[in-house]
Amino acid sequence: MTNENITVSANITDSASAVSVKKWAAGNQSVGYFASNGTVLDSSFVATSNGTYTVSTKDAAGNEAVQTITINNIDRVAPIPATFSPSTTAPTKKDILLTINYTNDSAIKLYSINDGTWETFTGLLTISNNVTLKARSMDSSNNTSEESSISITNIDRVAPNAPTLSASTTAPTNGQVEITITYPEDTTTKQFSLNGGAWENYTNPIVMTSNGTVKARGIDAAGNISNENSIDVSNIDDVPPANATFHASTLEPTNEDVTVTITYPEDALLKEYKLGAGGTWTTYTNPIVLSSNTTVYARSKDEANNYSEETSLAINNIDKTPPANATFTISNDQPTNNNVSVTINYPNDSTVKQFKVGEDGVWTNYTVQR
Numbered sequence: 001m002t003n004e005n006i007t008v009s010a011n012i013t014d015s016a017s018a019v020s021v022k023k024w025a026a027g028n029q030s031v032g033y034f035a036s037n038g039t040v041l042d043s044s045f046v047a048t049s050n051g052t053y054t055v056s057t058k059d060a061a062g063n064e065a066v067q068t069i070t071i072n073n074i075d076r077v078a079p080i081p082a083t084f085s086p087s088t089t090a091p092t093k094k095d096i097l098l099t100i101n102y103t104n105d106s107a108i109k110l111y112s113i114n115d116g117t118w119e120t121f122t123g124l125l126t127i128s129n130n131v132t133l134k135a136r137s138m139d140s141s142n143n144t145s146e147e148s149s150i151s152i153t154n155i156d157r158v159a160p161n162a163p164t165l166s167a168s169t170t171a172p173t174n175g176q177v178e179i180t181i182t183y184p185e186d187t188t189t190k191q192f193s194l195n196g197g198a199w200e201n202y203t204n205p206i207v208m209t210s211n212g213t214v215k216a217r218g219i220d221a222a223g224n225i226s227n228e229n230s231i232d233v234s235n236i237d238d239v240p241p242a243n244a245t246f247h248a249s250t251l252e253p254t255n256e257d258v259t260v261t262i263t264y265p266e267d268a269l270l271k272e273y274k275l276g277a278g279g280t281w282t283t284y285t286n287p288i289v290l291s292s293n294t295t296v297y298a299r300s301k302d303e304a305n306n307y308s309e310e311t312s313l314a315i316n317n318i319d320k321t322p323p324a325n326a327t328f329t330i331s332n333d334q335p336t337n338n339n340v341s342v343t344i345n346y347p348n349d350s351t352v353k354q355f356k357v358g359e360d361g362v363w364t365n366y367t368v369q370r
Contacts, residue, residue, distance in 0.1 A: 003076045003141040008069060009044040014059045021058035029054040031064045047071045075141035079103045081148040082135040086127075091221035093157045098125040098133070098150075106137035106145070130155050156222035160184045163216040165231040168205075172303035174238045179206040179214050179231060187218035187226070208233050237304035241265045244298035246313035255320045260296050260313060261287040268300035268308070293318050323347045343368075 012019050023038030024045045034056035039045065047053055050072045058064045080103045087097040100121050102109045109121040112134045121135070134149045161184045168178040181202050183190045190202040193215040206214055211234050218226040242265040249259040262284055264271045271284040274297045281299070288296060295314045301307050324347040331341035344366055346353045353366040 001073050001075045001139075001141040003074070003143050006047045006071055006074060007044050008047055008053060008071070010041055010055050012055075012057050014057075014063075017060040017063075019057055020060050021056070023056045025054050025056070026051060027054060028052045028068055029056070029066065031056065031066055034058075034064075034066070047074070050074045075139065076143060078143040079106045079137045079139050079145040081146045082106075082109070082137060083148065084133070084135070084150040086150070086152065089154055091154050091156050093155070093222040093224050096127040096152055096155060098127050098152070100125070100135050102135070102137045103145075105139045107140045108138040109135075110137065111135045127152050127155070154222075156220065156224060159224040160187045160218045160220050160226040162227040162229040163187070163190070163218050165214060165216055165229060167231060167233060167235075170235055172235050172237050174236070174304040174306045177208040177233050177236055179208060179233070181206075181214075181216045183216075183218045184226075186220045188221045189219035190216075191219070192216045208236065211236050235304075237302065238306060240306040241268050241300045241302050241308040243309050243311045244268075244271075244300060245311070246296065246298070248313065248315060251317055253317050253319055255318070258290045258315050258318055259287050260290060260315065262296070262298045264298070264300045265308075267302045269303050270301040271298075272300065273298045290315050290318065292320075323350045326350075326353075 008024075010022070010024070012022055021034075022041040023034045024041045025033065025038040029038070033054075038056055041055060045053070052068050052070050054066050054068050056064065056066050082103075083101045085099040085101060100109070100111055102121070110118045111121050111125070112118045113131050115132075115134070118136075125133075127133075130151075130153050132149060132151045134147050136147045137145045163181050163183045166180050166182070168180075181190070181192060183202075191199040192202045192206060193199050194206070195212045196215075199217070202216070208214070211232075213230055213232050215228050215230040217228045244265075245263045247261045247263070262271070262273060264284070272281045273284045273288065274281045275288075275290075275294050277295065277297070279297070284298070290296075293314075293316045295312050297310050297312045299308050299310045326347075327345045329343040329345065331343075332338070344353070344355055346366070354363045355366045356363045
């Protein structure tokens with residue numbers, strides 16, 4: 001087979017007389033055709049396509065003859081361009097196995113990677129990186145096919161960037177904390193892990209009701225896994241402060257003011273007290289000076305807004321009311337030359353009972369004479 005023209009040589013002899021006319025023509029022609037048609041033949045002619053060709057001869061005696069020849073080995077039709085069959089067109093982090101499909105009439109099968117040297121295709125190709133690959137073939141007649149190509153762009157071995165995590169608040173709180181995770185655009189699978197547990201798919205912010213650690217990672221369409229990122233939640237505090245305690249300057253009966261000192265726990269951010277059950281809560285800054293009996297209440301609040309229990313101290317030892325006046329009873333109010341006994345009657349709340357005789361007398365403890 002050939003894709004070139006074929007030269008046909010004609011060897012014409014006549015033993016009786018010389019050959020006077022030699023012609024040729026395309027097609028299966030009769031002797032009569034050459035009377036006015038045909039091309040003068042020297043020793044050969046060129047066949048440019050497949051088909052039947054006729055050679056006519058005539059000798060000096062006027063004898064004519066024709067001979068035909070069939071040409072069927074001219075092939076100028078190139079093979080159909082090759083096609084490609086990659087093992088996958090989906091994103092992948094693995095090598096791609098590529099088959100090039102050539103037509104059956106391809107005698108020589110060639111391929112080129114990234115416009116490099118043409119190489120002979122012998123079997124399955126292993127593609128490790130994204131490339132552009134071209135293919136062409138030649139048949140036994142040296143007809144060359146058009147080039148075909150495929151671009152391998154789905155090999156991805158680059159992991160996504162690590163996701164970022166943010167908390168709804170980092171201030172101390174006795175409520176919930178929401179963790180929002182932001183993943184890069186090339187992440188197709190979004191995952192998180194709570195306190196070292198199993199990886200779960202992330203769809204909405206994570207609600208934390210207690211302190212813990214949240215980890216996050218992303219996976220792209222090719223299966224590449226990002227580095228992990230994490231956030232520690234340590235600001236949830238639902239434990240109230242310890243109860244406040246009290247110290248009074250005295251708990252003994254007194255006619256003086258009583259000073260009450262309140263001691264709050266170290267984690268108390270807000271320290272408050274009130275006087276009486278219906279009193280107003282007031283910020284505690286210094287010891288409280290009481291001039292009358294009452295009940296002192298105390299409470300505190302920490303940074304997370306947890307309130308302690310209310311504690312109280314009743315002050316009922318302040319007494320600024322003097323006893324009632326003493327009264328006197330004399331044994332004889334008539335003129336007498338005998339001694340007169342004077343009995344002094346003190347109120348029941350008198351703890352110290354004293355008397356003196358005369359304006360300038362000395363105060364003396366009173367005892368009942370038996």
